[in-house]
Amino acid sequence: MSYPYQIKSLETYQQEYRKSTDNPEAFWEQIGQHFEWKKPFEKTLEWDFLEGKTEWYLGGQLNITENALDRHVATQPDAIALVWEPNHPDAATRSFTYRELQHRVMQLGHVLKKKGIGKGDRVCIYMGMVPELAIAVLACARIGAVHSVIFGGFSAQSIADRIQDAQASAVITCDGAARGAKDIPLKSVVDEALLQCPSVHSVIVLAHTQSPCNMFAGRDFWWANEIAEIEKAGSPFLPAEAMDSEDPLFILYTSGSTGKPKGVVHSTAGYMVWAAYTFVNVFQYQPGQIHFCTADIGWITGHSYIVYGPLLAGGTSLMFEGIPTYPDAGRFWEIVEKHRVNILYTAPTAIRSLMGFGTEPIEGKDLSSLRVLGSVGEPINEEAWHWYDEHIGKRNSPIVDTWWQTETGGILISNLAGVTPSKPAFATLPLPGVQPVLVDEHGHEIEGNGVSGNLCIRFPWPGIIRTTYGDHERCKSTYFSVYPNLYFTGDGCLRDENGNYRITGRVDDVLNVSGHRIGTAEVENAINAHTGVVESAVVGFPHEVKGQGIYAYVIYQGQHHDDELTKRDILATVSKVIGPIAKPDKIQFVSGLPKTRSGKIMRRILRKIADGELENLGDTTTLLDPLVVDEIKDGRISG
Numbered sequence: 001m002s003y004p005y006q007i008k009s010l011e012t013y014q015q016e017y018r019k020s021t022d023n024p025e026a027f028w029e030q031i032g033q034h035f036e037w038k039k040p041f042e043k044t045l046e047w048d049f050l051e052g053k054t055e056w057y058l059g060g061q062l063n064i065t066e067n068a069l070d071r072h073v074a075t076q077p078d079a080i081a082l083v084w085e086p087n088h089p090d091a092a093t094r095s096f097t098y099r100e101l102q103h104r105v106m107q108l109g110h111v112l113k114k115k116g117i118g119k120g121d122r123v124c125i126y127m128g129m130v131p132e133l134a135i136a137v138l139a140c141a142r143i144g145a146v147h148s149v150i151f152g153g154f155s156a157q158s159i160a161d162r163i164q165d166a167q168a169s170a171v172i173t174c175d176g177a178a179r180g181a182k183d184i185p186l187k188s189v190v191d192e193a194l195l196q197c198p199s200v201h202s203v204i205v206l207a208h209t210q211s212p213c214n215m216f217a218g219r220d221f222w223w224a225n226e227i228a229e230i231e232k233a234g235s236p237f238l239p240a241e242a243m244d245s246e247d248p249l250f251i252l253y254t255s256g257s258t259g260k261p262k263g264v265v266h267s268t269a270g271y272m273v274w275a276a277y278t279f280v281n282v283f284q285y286q287p288g289q290i291h292f293c294t295a296d297i298g299w300i301t302g303h304s305y306i307v308y309g310p311l312l313a314g315g316t317s318l319m320f321e322g323i324p325t326y327p328d329a330g331r332f333w334e335i336v337e338k339h340r341v342n343i344l345y346t347a348p349t350a351i352r353s354l355m356g357f358g359t360e361p362i363e364g365k366d367l368s369s370l371r372v373l374g375s376v377g378e379p380i381n382e383e384a385w386h387w388y389d390e391h392i393g394k395r396n397s398p399i400v401d402t403w404w405q406t407e408t409g410g411i412l413i414s415n416l417a418g419v420t421p422s423k424p425a426f427a428t429l430p431l432p433g434v435q436p437v438l439v440d441e442h443g444h445e446i447e448g449n450g451v452s453g454n455l456c457i458r459f460p461w462p463g464i465i466r467t468t469y470g471d472h473e474r475c476k477s478t479y480f481s482v483y484p485n486l487y488f489t490g491d492g493c494l495r496d497e498n499g500n501y502r503i504t505g506r507v508d509d510v511l512n513v514s515g516h517r518i519g520t521a522e523v524e525n526a527i528n529a530h531t532g533v534v535e536s537a538v539v540g541f542p543h544e545v546k547g548q549g550i551y552a553y554v555i556y557q558g559q560h561h562d563d564e565l566t567k568r569d570i571l572a573t574v575s576k577v578i579g580p581i582a583k584p585d586k587i588q589f590v591s592g593l594p595k596t597r598s599g600k601i602m603r604r605i606l607r608k609i610a611d612g613e614l615e616n617l618g619d620t621t622t623l624l625d626p627l628v629v630d631e632i633k634d635g636r637i638s639g
């Protein structure tokens with residue numbers, strides 16, 4: 001496998017960048033030629049940002065699994081596609097060659113087809129980090145079904161909301177998931193969700209943790225039994241469904257500033273090209289290298305850089321079931337040593353949490369195989385950047401700080417490892433095809449260097465969001481109407497004297513907690529679901545490990561004799577409604593919230609108080625009840 005589109009020098013980067021902006025169509029037409037098409041595309045691009053519409057590679061037909069699997073089975077069938085490291089270090093590692101992975105994907109594809117699932121049908125996948133999760137994703141793609149992976153930490157209610165929104169007809173799940181010392185009973189969570197989901201007719205259940213589960217006759221089927229049937233029939237080759245370039249590949253739900261997560265839709269050809277192009281260039285992947293992305297496949301990072309990117313490149317992707325601190329804080333380093341990992345891609349929150357254990361867990365671990373380190377999900381602070389560089393990379397592995405979003409499909413702004421310069425805490429330069437613009441609040445472009453503003457993108461790239469499922473208006477209004485003719489990212493950003501970009505964080509009501517995106521409105525809705533809660537307001541505050549923590553101001557009118565007990569109950573409610581990742585770090589009971597006369601909560605004030613910034617709260621005289629601010633200041637929860 002060679003990568004004709006891999007950029008190997010700074011000069012080439014500059015040339016390619018220029019080509020990609022001078023004539024984007026010609027640029028991406030040429031890159032598109034490096035993939036396998038069932039029918040060649042006729043037109044490279046059609047777009048209209050005013051309508052929030054982009055189409056790439058029009059008229060073409062393809063299947064992403066032919067590009068991610070079949071192509072490599074033809075040339076390197078025995079190369080390792082996937083390595084799986086279990087939660088517990090004493091359990092057995094599993095690995096899959098391209099031939100084996102293709103075989104298993106086709107088997108599950110047959111199973112899904114037997115259940116009546118076909119092109120365009122939505123399949124919800126709710127599993128732990130087992131190889132069968134990657135197989136399930138690819139089996140959907142093989143038959144043209146649209147996968148919607150839901151992170152294994154979400155609650156039954158969150159699953160139900162997503163299944164209903166997508167009108168999914170099937171669910172693929174596990175009996176349970178092993179994460180650290182915990183055993184999470186996934187199937188029973190699915191059962192609870194499905195009470196509200198009449199669209200689901202089939203559930204495929206993988207036995208993994210052997211935790212007890214109910215199997216409903218006619219609806220639930222054991223994965224192994226279904227595969228055995230396919231084997232009895234001789235496991236025939238399963239031809240890949242022919243997909244139009246713009247047929248949807250997957251839906252992935254993500255949080256916005258409203259209470260309802262939206263289903264970000266990515267389509268087949270553009271996403272494929274973007275995942276492969278960014279993977280090969282940002283990480284400078286070389287054939288045979290071991291790529292270890294520590295994300296969960298339930299997030300976009302796992303979609304693009306555990307499953308699709310590495311496999312499209314014919315690479316070896318390492319998938320880890322567990323968490324960085326189990327059985328101890330040396331687990332990542334042990335995995336790097338054991339599997340001779342070459343590329344490690346993780347989140348600042350993981351780095352900061354491991355920093356807290358000092359260097360003892362690293363001592364004696366051979367990290368000499370590492371070539372490239374990556375960071376994703378939130379701004380990386382300089383301290384964490386330097387620790388990563390010094391203690392993990394031994395000042396010998398470039399760090400790529402990769403900025404992107406669920407909506408962008410793949411990385412948009414990042415240095416290219418060892419090819420373009422890095423700068424601590426800066427994502428640095430846009431990839432070819434990406435045209436960043438900074439604007440002020442009126443949408444006026446801020447030109448020149450040494451400036452900051454809201455980050456927008458002026459021109460489509462192949463991996464851009466196509467729509468929000470079932471509600472294109474929402475896609476238009478969220479991303480394309482805020483500043484006409486621009487894609488709005490929701491992020492604040494500064495551009496230094498040399499044109500390097502540093503993303504400073506969200507400018508909307510979206511929090512980034514440990515790299516997880518959570519809408520403040522969603523958390524408020526969940527808190528308000530608790531009996532006795534009258535109203536709540538949620539803001540973020542700087543958190544040493546998580547990046548941002550969740551601070552909730554709650555008006556409570558129920559019986560509450562014991563604050564701590566009530567807080568615990570509220571946390572339990574939030575876990576139940578969204579999932580444990582959305583639990584507030586701090587809850588302060590208040591008698592009122594700072595509101596304008598028109599009833600709008602002044603979050604700016606609440607954010608400052610949560611921050612510990614008690615002076616300079618700005619003008620509070622326009623508030624309905626200015627006195628409430630003093631009460632809130634007095635009751636602030638510190639620490």
Ligand code: WT7
Pocket residue numbers: 254299300301375376377378379380401402403404405406407427489490491503504505506512515516517
């Ligand atoms: C938001 C997107 C990108 C995949 C994982 C998160 C923040 C992401 C960086 C970075 C600073 C970053 C942004 C963005 N973000 N990467 N390298 N530096 N901020 O995907 O859940 O869609 O969240 O994460 O605020 O908008 P997501």
